[in-house]
Every structure is written in structure tokens, then in C-alpha cells.
Amino acid sequence: MLKLENVSYLVSEKDNDKDILKNINLDFLKGKIYVITGPNGSGKSTLVKLIMGILSPTEGKIVFNDKDITNLKINERAGLGIAYAFQQPVTFKGLKVKDLLNIASNKENDFNTLCDYLSKVGLCAKGYINRPLDDKLSGGELKRIELAMVLARNALVNIFDEPEAGIDLWSFENLTKVFKELKSTTIIVSHQTKILEIADTVILLKEGKVEKIGSNSEVKPLLHLEMCGKLRGENG
């Protein structure tokens, strides 16, 4: 469904070029959950930015449903159904939670539908549906509203870069539940064991290359090796 063919991303630094990502080949299948993991600086965020269109590969091709999207802009990719999940919700004056959810799903939803989105992220619809989107909402509430937006948007591909950042345990557990409920192809950058466990496929990146790709149980032993190396002071 979504393919990366020989994708590289190089940056020029003073005298030499630096490979941030080198010859990446990946095939993301419809409706599956992919978790991208690996050490800091291994290229995870760069990889998802290439998929989103925030960055362009210096080599290689990105193909979505047989269409070459390598040169498409972020909004054009969004139009095809590729969504970056946690963008800060727009918070302009007078906009309410229900408006945001209606914008996300591109239609006027009835109360029950809105209620369903909000209850799935643990918010009581009565209390939130007409809440204005302003700075009175807590960070955690905002995060949950973002997650409700993801549900309402119903994109074909949802991309999350470290979605667990800054959320409490309750939200974290719900996050994994919501991921499982999404019908989309879901690509998550994460280090969290609980998120790795829900992956159909784990992609381990190391120094800009795919070190290993497989089920969580196949990749897990390598993650431990990575950690042990770190503790012994290897790999920096």
C-alpha cells in the first residue's frame, strides 16, 4: 500500500555528506500496525518526515497505492489520506471541541457519533462537546482531544512520532487501545514496550539503516543487545 524504494536522505555538512538514512526499503501493508524503534539519532523521525512530505528524499521513491508521491507536498499527501496524527489542534477563538471533530471528519456528526469519539478517549462527551478549545484545557485533555481527532479523521495512514510523550498512565493505556481500534495503516515511532507489543511488525533502525524487521518477539532480543552495549559503554 505504502512503499519506500531505496530511499536515502543525505545532508551536506561542510566538506562531506552525511547519510541520515541510507537505502531504506519498506512495504507498509493496509491496516497493519508498524512500530519504528531504535537508538536516539538512528533516523526514526527523519523517516516519518519523509513519509509525511515534511522532508524530501535525496534518493529513492515513495509510492502510495501505486502512485509515486515522492514529490507531493504535505497537504497533497494528506488529501490522499496520509495523516500526521498529533498536530496541535487549532485553537482559534470560538472554536469548540465538536467543531474540531467535525472539521477532522469533514462532515457534521450527530451527538452520538461525537460522544463515541470522546468516550473512546476517556472524555465525558457532555462535559467536553461544547468546551471551547482554549488554554483552559490541560495538556492531557488536549492530548485526548487530539486522539479523538485521529478517530474522527479516519485516515488511511496514521503516523505518530513518540505519541506517549507527556501523557499519564491512563491515557497511555487508552492510546494502545485506540491504536488497535484504528482501521488504518498505523506507523508509530516509539521506545515503549507496551507499544512494541501491539505491533504487527517492528522496524529497528540503527545508524540510518534497517537493522532488523520482524515481529516484536523477533526484534526484542536485538533491543536488549542494544541496551547492554549502551550499559557497557559501546556505541557511544
Ligand SMILES: Nc1ncnc2c1ncn2[C@@H]1O[C@H](COP(=O)(O)OP(=O)(O)OP(=O)(O)O)[C@@H](O)[C@H]1O
Ligand atoms: N538537517 C540535518 N542536518 C544535519 N543532521 C541532521 C539533520 N536532520 C537530522 N540530523 C541528524 O540525523 C540523525 C537522525 O535524526 P532523527 O531526528 O531522525 O533521529 P531519531 O531516531 O528520531 O532520534 P530520537 O530518538 O532522538 O528522536 C541525528 O543524528 C540528527 O542529529
Ligand SMILES: [Mg+2]
Ligand atoms: Mg525522533
